[in-house]
Amino acid sequence: MIASSPDEREELNGLLIHAGRGDQQAFTALYQRTSSKLFGVCLRMLRQRGEAEETLQETFITVWRRAASFDPGKASAITWLVTLRRNKAIDRLRQHREEHLDPLQLEASVDEAPTPAADAETSQEHQRLQRCLDALEPQQRRAVREAFFTGATYNQLATRDKVPLGTMKSWIRRSLLQLRTCLER
Amino acid sequence: MNTPADHHDDDLRYAEYVLGVLDAYARAAVEQEIQDSAQAAAAVAQWQRRLMPFADEVVASTPAPYVWARIQDALQLAAPAPSRPRPRLWDNLRLWRWLGLGASVVAAASVAILLVQPRQLATPAASQAGYLVAAIEQDNGITGWTATMDLPHARMIVVPATPVAFAPGRTPELWLIPAGGKPISLGVIARDKPTSIALRADLLARLDATALLAVSVEPDGGSPTGQPTGPVVAKGTIGGA
Numbered sequence: 446m447i448a449s450s451p452d453e454r455e456e457l458n459g460l461l462i463h464a465g466r467g468d469q470q471a472f473t474a475l476y477q478r479t480s481s482k483l484f485g486v487c488l489r490m491l492r493q494r495g496e497a498e499e500t501l502q503e504t505f506i507t508v509w510r511r512a513a514s515f516d517p518g519k520a521s522a523i524t525w526l527v528t529l530r531r532n533k534a535i536d537r538l539r540q541h542r543e544e545h546l547d548p549l550q551l552e553a554s555v556d557e558a559p560t561p562a563a564d565a566e567t568s569q570e571h572q573r574l575q576r577c578l579d580a581l582e583p584q585q586r587r588a589v590r591e592a593f594f595t596g597a598t599y600n601q602l603a604t605r606d607k608v609p610l611g612t613m614k615s616w617i618r619r620s621l622l623q624l625r626t627c628l629e630r
Numbered sequence: 631m632n633t634p635a636d637h638h639d640d641d642l643r644y645a646e647y648v649l650g651v652l653d654a655y656a657r658a659a660v661e662q663e664i665q666d667s668a669q670a671a672a673a674v675a676q677w678q679r680r681l682m683p684f685a686d687e688v689v690a691s692t693p694a695p696y697v698w699a700r701i702q703d704a705l706q707l708a709a710p711a712p713s714r715p716r717p718r719l720w721d722n723l724r725l726w727r728w729l730g731l732g733a734s735v736v737a738a739a740s741v742a743i744l745l746v747q748p749r750q751l752a753t754p755a756a757s758q759a760g761y762l763v764a765a766i767e768q769d770n771g772i773t774g775w776t777a778t779m780d781l782p783h784a785r786m787i788v789v790p791a792t793p794v795a796f797a798p799g800r801t802p803e804l805w806l807i808p809a810g811g812k813p814i815s816l817g818v819i820a821r822d823k824p825t826s827i828a829l830r831a832d833l834l835a836r837l838d839a840t841a842l843l844a845v846s847v848e849p850d851g852g853s854p855t856g857q858p859t860g861p862v863v864a865k866g867t868i869g870g871a
Contacts, residue, residue, distance in 0.1 A: 452826040456787050459780055463760060469707050470761050474778045476698060477763070478789065481690035484697075489688050498697050505701045519675055527685045528678050531650065539654035571683035589649070593684045596650040621645040628680050 457522040465512035472509055479523070480505070483530045490534045490596050500537055504530045535596045577627035585616040589624075592617060641673055648677040764843045766804075766866040768794065774864035775819070777804075777843055784834055786827045788819050794863060796821060796847065803848040805858060806833060807865075809840035818852045819845070839869050 457478060463471030483504065487497035507529060515525055578586050592602055603613035646652050647660040663670040701707075762779040766788075773791040780786070788804060796802065802821060805813035814833065819825040829837070846853070847860035 450824075450826070452785070453787065453824060455783075456778070456780060456785070456826070459783065460761070460778075468761070470763065472707070474761055474763055476701070477776055478778065478787075480698070481692045482685075482688070484693040485688045485691040486685055488691050498693060501693055502697055502700050502704070506704050509701075509705050509707075520678065524678055524682045527682050528648075535650050535657070536654075539657065568683060568686055570679075571686040574680070574683045590684075592649050592651050593681065594688075598653050599651050600653075602651065617646070617649070617651060618642055621642060621649065624680065625641075625645070 454521050454523065457526075458517045461508075461512055461515050461522040461525065462517065464509065465515055472512070475508070475522075476505060479526055483526060486527065486530060487534055489594055490531075491537065496537060497534075500530070500533050504533050507533070531596070538596045539598075573628065574624075577624050580627060581620050581623060582616075585620045588613065588616045589620045640670070644670065644674045645677045645681075648674060648681050762837055762868050764866045764868045765791075766843050766845055766864045768792075768864045773866075774845060775804075777866075777868075779829070779837055779868070781834060781837070784829045784831070786816070786829055787824055788827065789824045790820070790822060794821060794845075799850055800847050800860070801850050801852070802845045802863070803852050803858070805844045805846060806836060807842040807844055808836045811836075813844065813858055815853065815856060816843075818848065837868055839867060841868055842866065843868065 457475065460471045460475040460478070464475055480501065484497060484501050487500045487504075488494065491497045491500060504526075508526065511529075515522065520528070578589070581589070588602060588606065591597065591605070595601075597605070599610060599614055599617070602617075603610045606613065608616075643652075643656075644660060647657060652660065660670075660674070664674055760780065760782045762781065764777045764779075765773045766775040766777060768774045774794045775788050775790050777786055777788045794802070801818050803818045804816040804825075804827070806816055807813045814836075816827050816833070817825075819827075842865050844858075844862050844865040846858035846862045848858070853859050
């Protein structure tokens with residue numbers, strides 16, 4: 446697991462800050478440290494190796510160009526990177542597959558439970574999120590997870606779960622509001 | 631069902647944006663708001679902090695080495711040798727090894743040429759780099775661990791690249807071997823997760839391209855003698871990319 450300890454988080458922040466000043470070694474080290482994780486996230490969302498590779502590539506090109514704008518006071522390096530990567534992947538999904546996504550392709554794409562490896566060593570933040578998710582109705586929890594990991598639109602999610610669009614929207618919005626309250630506690 | 635409304639508040643829309651359920655149109659609208667309003671940007675950032683821990687669940691997967699080669703190519707990061715044709719990154723064995731993926735990589739024939747403006751590289755790297763890296767390779771050429779040394783913070787992070795088998799009761803220990811000197815223990819390291827090591831000042835001074843990092847097999851808890859007692863299973867020199 447990357448950046449599960451404060452030390453590692455600090456380390457990644459340092460690498461990203463140095464990359465922002467044009468330090469190629471720091472940028473290289475940052476790629477070494479984070480690319481497997483980010484690639485895993487790309488693969489899970491795009492489900493095609495070629496597309497995931499292109500997304501990872503675009504992500505790091507943008508990282509190098511925008512690293513100077515990274516502000517550790519606002520987000521940790523890993524949140525910054527994962528966000529950037531997710532945005533690239535979702536843009537790609539919307540561009541190429543907005544309405545062509547085969548609902549069957551999404552079937553069984555999300556596991557309800559975290560992987561055993563993740564269980565043992567996830568961050569405190571993840572454990573907190575997990576506790577708040579556990580408080581949701583199972584169906585709604587599943588929908589939120591599905592949404593995050595597949596980057597699917599409300600429409601696609603509703604089709605996949607065979608529920609009316611309004612129901613899906615309601616599930617997700619309620620879940621988000623509930624998570625907001627729970628995570629603020 | 632009583633939905634939390636289609637006239638739902640902005641914060642909920644930002645949450646939907648971060649979760650990724652909005653269509654391209656609605657996403658573009660939120661992205662514009664992030665540009666225009668600090669308040670919107672802060673609200674989106676807060677949702678990112680809330681939801682990004684999800685990513686912890688994803689199983690890591692090593693990308694093919696040509697992805698990094700393409701990135702370097704696109705950004706023109708590898709300094710071209712003057713008056714010689716630039717060596718093709720694809721053929722650079724050192725790079726493949728260094729990336730921890732072994733030497734036997736068949737590079738794809740076609741390079742996706744990206745039309746990107748090469749960023750003006752001020753190349754102040756050497757003076758403010760502050761980072762050193764080492765690939766600690768096994769005898770078969772496969773990287774066992776990578777070490778990143780953060781000199782300003784006097785710290786080293788050692789990350790396992792490939793699982794290395796150890797008998798029960800045995801554990802890897804990391805050594806710094808200065809040129810012509812005796813090994814200095816940097817402590818035992820984990821086989822399956824990153825290890826963070828604080829670097830004493832006397833060690834910092836010895837981290838340079840003439841020194842080696844090596845991993846030996848020791849009893850649990852580390853070498854009882856202060857010197858390696860078991861076989862060296864991986865080693866590497868310290869340097870840059």
